[in-house]
Amino acid sequence: MGEKEISQAVISRLPRYYRYLGMLKDKKVERISSRELSQMMNVTASQIRQDLNNFGGFGHQGYGYNVELLYSEIANILGLSRQHNLILVGAGNLGKALAGYVNFERRGFYMRGIFDIDPFLYGKKIRDIPIMPIDEIEDFIKNNEIDIAVICIPATASTKVVERIVACGIKAIWNFSHVDLDVSDDVSVENVHLSDSLMRLSYAMKSKRDRQESKGN
């Protein structure tokens, strides 16, 4: 019954902690205090302790946190101890890039199949991953224990496809298409809206420019 809801802000910071702890682990650092880590990461020590305490007390007073232990605890929290099977929907520029990206496998994310509407691509492969017609997607998901669908098709097409794959039981969607997907509550969606990101960068530039200009008047 002690299922306290963890805030999105905390969760968003976990991958970053994980990355820094990985670096420390590679450097054979055995232990680290919240203060040291806070200086490396440019955050407050208090925040680090608070964040980690959401998941249980991994630290020891007077000692700090054991790097190896904390690293594997965070992996656990993030669900990285489990293997994930992915499919890619849309073998365009971005889709091909993601399919070709080997690094995800290090964290247990394996791409198993690619789907597209271009018949010219059927039977071809990217890194040994077969490209198939989109009509085979339902069967493939069911037969290959697919967890996650990576959506890299135009916004206009994605709503339809997502409906289909959700209907056949997929539980997570990594959405690169520029639309807000409307799925049932038991499906997780993570959006990567590149153009939104670029606009935020544009805003940041503009506001810096403006501040500079207003300073010199």
Added chain:
Amino acid sequence: MGEKEISQAVISRLPRYYRYLGMLKDKKVERISSRELSQMMNVTASQIRQDLNNFGGFGHQGYGYNVELLYSEIANILGLSRQHNLILVGAGNLGKALAGYVNFERRGFYMRGIFDIDPFLYGKKIRDIPIMPIDEIEDFIKNNEIDIAVICIPATASTKVVERIVACGIKAIWNFSHVDLDVSDDVSVENVHLSDSLMRLSYAMKSKRDRQESKGN
């Protein structure tokens, strides 16, 4: 002197407003109230009004917001009325995908040059954008009014390159490499850490799984 700092939370929502307003504009909708928009977007009307008011009163009481006007105001706020010149650093899978992505030009982001360390690529082009040796990057930035550098090289290499391009005056970095860049205050950085995003998705799946399991005991 009235330069109130706008919170990152608000700014992050602007591109989404912009997208919905663009859709309304395409549908020839002339005006919209915060309540209608809030229902479309699944946020509170209060938040929309509060957000937009940060930038001045674009709405009219008893009328709502003029779609066309608000759309262009947001473009202005985001700095989209200005043209931006980009370079890409790193013509790997992801880099090539971004260089090939035509849509950014619609928002005024033009990719002007691509840089890599692979001599085999020199002289080749992606969508008419030339691929050049990385040693020419400083001159190119200076001679072509480059605003934004898109970093798509491995984390190990990016720190060095970023130092160089910042030294020759670049003002914004769109960072796809998996490392936190340490740049001076007048340079804007927007990170796109895909593996972090995937981990968040993994967490979301796991916590839904856990909740399901704990329900059925």
Added chain:
DNA sequence: CTTCTTTTTAACGAATTGTCAAATAATTAA
């Protein structure tokens, strides 16, 4: 003049930061 809808202000809630007791580790003294 009634309804609609924004703007402005206020209340509320969430997230971050600061502080301190308690626990451990490290150091010094005997």
Added chain:
DNA sequence: TTAATTATTTGACAATTCGTTAAAAAGAAG
């Protein structure tokens, strides 16, 4: 070597800051 002392560091909680939502005031439309 052991005991005593000091330094370190967490976890818990309090204080503060920040963000969101709601309510009140004001203005425009019909």
